[in-house]
Amino acid sequence: xxxxxxxxxxxxxxxxxxxxxxxxxxxxxxxxxxxxxxxxxxxxxxxxxxxxxxxxxxxxxxxxxxxxxxxxxxxxxxxxxxxxxxxxxxxxxxxxxxxxxxxxxxxxxxxxxxxxxxxxxxxxxxxxxxxxxxxxxxxxxxxxxxxxxxxxxxxxxxxxxxxxxxxxxxxxxxxxxxxxxxxxxxxxxxxxxxxxxxxxxxxxxxxxxxxxxxxxxxxxxxxxxxxxxxxxxxxxxxxxxxxxxxxxxxxxxxxxxxxxxxxxxxxxxxxxxxxxxxxxxxxxxxxxxxxxxxxxxxxxxxxxxxxxxxxxxxxxxxxxxxxxxxxxxxxxxxxxxxxxxxxxxxxxxxxxxxxxxxxxxxxxxxxxxxxxxxxxxxxxxxxxxxxxxxxxxxxxxxxxxxxxxxxxxxxxxxxxxxxxxxxxxxxxxxxxxxxxxxxxxxxxxxxxxxxxxxxxxxxxxxxxxxxxxxxxxxxxxxxxxxxxxxxxxxxx
Ligand code: CMP
Numbered sequence: 001x002x003x004x005x006x007x008x009x010x011x012x013x014x015x016x017x018x019x020x021x022x023x024x025x026x027x028x029x030x031x032x033x034x035x036x037x038x039x040x041x042x043x044x045x046x047x048x049x050x051x052x053x054x055x056x057x058x059x060x061x062x063x064x065x066x067x068x069x070x071x072x073x074x075x076x077x078x079x080x081x082x083x084x085x086x087x088x089x090x091x092x093x094x095x096x097x098x099x100x101x102x103x104x105x106x107x108x109x110x111x112x113x114x115x116x117x118x119x120x121x122x123x124x125x126x127x128x129x130x131x132x133x134x135x136x137x138x139x140x141x142x143x144x145x146x147x148x149x150x151x152x153x154x155x156x157x158x159x160x161x162x163x164x165x166x167x168x169x170x171x172x173x174x175x176x177x178x179x180x181x182x183x184x185x186x187x188x189x190x191x192x193x194x195x196x197x198x199x200x201x202x203x204x205x206x207x208x209x210x211x212x213x214x215x216x217x218x219x220x221x222x223x224x225x226x227x228x229x230x231x232x233x234x235x236x237x238x239x240x241x242x243x244x245x246x247x248x249x250x251x252x253x254x255x256x257x258x259x260x261x262x263x264x265x266x267x268x269x270x271x272x273x274x275x276x277x278x279x280x281x282x283x284x285x286x287x288x289x290x291x292x293x294x295x296x297x298x299x300x301x302x303x304x305x306x307x308x309x310x311x312x313x314x315x316x317x318x319x320x321x322x323x324x325x326x327x328x329x330x331x332x333x334x335x336x337x338x339x340x341x342x343x344x345x346x347x348x349x350x351x352x353x354x355x356x357x358x359x360x361x362x363x364x365x366x367x368x369x370x371x372x373x374x375x376x377x378x379x380x381x382x383x384x385x386x387x388x389x390x391x392x393x394x395x396x397x398x399x400x401x402x403x404x405x406x407x408x409x410x411x412x413x414x415x416x417x418x419x420x421x422x423x424x425x426x427x428x429x430x431x432x433x434x435x436x437x438x439x440x441x442x443x444x445x446x447x448x449x450x451x452x453x454x455x456x457x458x459x460x461x462x463x464x465x466x467x468x469x470x471x472x473x474x475x476x477x478x479x480x481x482x483x484x485x486x487x488x489x490x491x492x
Pocket of ligand 1: 147160179182190191192195230
């Protein structure tokens with residue numbers, strides 16, 4: 001049989017070139033020789049070369065190439081189809097993964113954890129949060145504004161500032177998993193602080209309406225209790241606590257109502273047991289007044305607002321109240337006693353809390369106000385803790401002031417004379433001749449650090465057991481960077 005007959009027959013294509021010459025010629029091949037485009041090929045397309053035995057023509061290689069082209073096209077088509085399905089599926093998978101991750105993330109936020117919400121509520125909340133990106137330096141909420149969103153930090157750092165006595169004061173830095181803005185949402189009050197993006201930040205936001213629609217009212221009450229943990233931020237005593245520990249303390253805060261004009265605590269009153277507590281103002285304004293040397297008439301010195309606290313040193317050291325606090329309007333306070341705090345936090349955490357308060361006391365000395373946190377931490381680590389018994393002399397008039405001495409606990413008397421004189425005077429009730437110091441943080445001998453000739457101008461005697469923190473001049477000088485050394489003593 002003539003090869004061309006076989007060729008034409010096998011291709012079953014009309015007008016097919018009939019000769020080998022034609023096949024090999026430069027003439028443009030017609031339709032059947034063209035490999036179908038990827039779109040035209042279906043995986044089940046029939047192979048047009050299937051029955052073509054071209055061995056005799058020496059075209060075996062062309063056949064197999066074509067075959068491969070068609071198979072590749074088919075594979076490509078099916079691959080593309082799968083890819084389209086995958087892209088669609090992938091979008092769902094990514095969405096589900098994001099949702100699951102966000103759910104996991106939200107479950108770690110104490111305010112929205114399973115300790116507070118049911119699983120179902122938590123899942124609904126996850127569906128309601130919105131993601132927001134904020135550039136570094138921008139304010140996210142501003143103190144005094146009306147707001148209806150709470151925020152959870154997903155990425156980056158924010159800083160919280162509060163106006164205290166008219167001065168914008170740094171409260172703390174917050175990070176991933178911390179939340180803010182819940183006070184305005186929960187209590188329907190203006191923003192209690194300004195929150196600024198310290199770095200570029202991503203936050204999850206949740207508005208009041210979604211929150212209250214999704215969560216049952218008894219759980220909202222629970223959320224309010226957890227939200228109180230925020231009030232503990234900015235109080236030196238609670239600095240070492242992480243958010244979960246703060247939440248545990250917040251759950252033990254007792255709420256109390258005060259009428260306008262009612263005294264919450266009185267200057268110099270001695271406290272113990274139930275009265276050895278500290279207060280946080282939750283609602284209303286309180287007036288602070290002080291009487292004593294250099295103080296006018298005991299009238300209101302300044303006003304404290306919701307979020308501010310008082311009585312920390314009384315709680316920790318049992319020290320007599322340093323000022324009187326009166327409710328100026330109907331007030332609500334949250335309070336916790338020393339015993340409750342110890343029970344909630346345990347001894348180890350109490351040790352850390354004491355150290356944090358020591359750092360606070362040292363920081364209160366005007367000379368250290370501008371010192372870095374590292375210097376304060378180091379000073380507290382290396383200072384000497386000295387205990388004095390009743391009637392023991394802490395220092396004598398005329399002695400060189402070689403250290404700053406900070407009264408941490410107890411009462412002492414400042415006087416001019418001997419201890420025996422002092423005992424006599426006390427016996428004869430000549431208190432006017434002496435001055436009693438019992439406020440933790442009262443310090444002596446600061447001028448001795450910048451002036452090695454400085455002397456104490458009076459004698460100080462313990463009249464109860466006292467703990468005094470001794471910060472030697474050499475230690476202070478060794479910790480201060482040389483160029484700024486003198487400047488910290490100028491701080492007022
Ligand atoms: P809100 O008042 O809604 O907006 C500002 C937020 O700052 C506030 O809620 C708290 O979440 C947060 N914040 C953190 N620390 C304090 C503080 N010491 N006093 C008030 N708000 C604080």
